[in-house]
Amino acid sequence: MSQVRGHKSRDTRSRKRRHRNSRSVFLISMIVVCFAIALGVFKFSLKKQEQAYVRKEQQLQEQIDSEKARAKELDELEDYMASDRYIEDVAREKLGMAYPNDLLLKAR
Numbered sequence: 001m002s003q004v005r006g007h008k009s010r011d012t013r014s015r016k017r018r019h020r021n022s023r024s025v026f027l028i029s030m031i032v033v034c035f036a037i038a039l040g041v042f043k044f045s046l047k048k049q050e051q052a053y054v055r056k057e058q059q060l061q062e063q064i065d066s067e068k069a070r071a072k073e074l075d076e077l078e079d080y081m082a083s084d085r086y087i088e089d090v091a092r093e094k095l096g097m098a099y100p101n102d103l104l105l106k107a108r
Contacts, residue, residue: 080086091097
């Protein structure tokens with residue numbers, strides 16, 4: 001009878017151990033699932049943030065291109081304003097001056 005009891009208690013211990021093991025496996029599985037969900041959410045938020053940065057980069061690149069074009073126009077204007085041609089144009093338009101051999105036509 002003691003052998004039966006020993007055998008029975010061994011079965012009971014074995015069942016308890018299996019039950020504890022299955023709870024441990026379940027807990028570990030739940031932790032892994034929670035980590036997977038957290039990583040998925042984090043990845044999604046990073047993807048959205050990356051898209052926002054790409055849009056911002058495109059806008060900034062457009063601004064850079066626009067400012068480069070504007071700087072080129074200003075350089076060309078500066079070169080024109082430093083030329084004799086600009087001085088002549090201002091003298092003709094604003095001051096009404098002309099070279100001695102120029103023909104002046106007046107509207108009636």
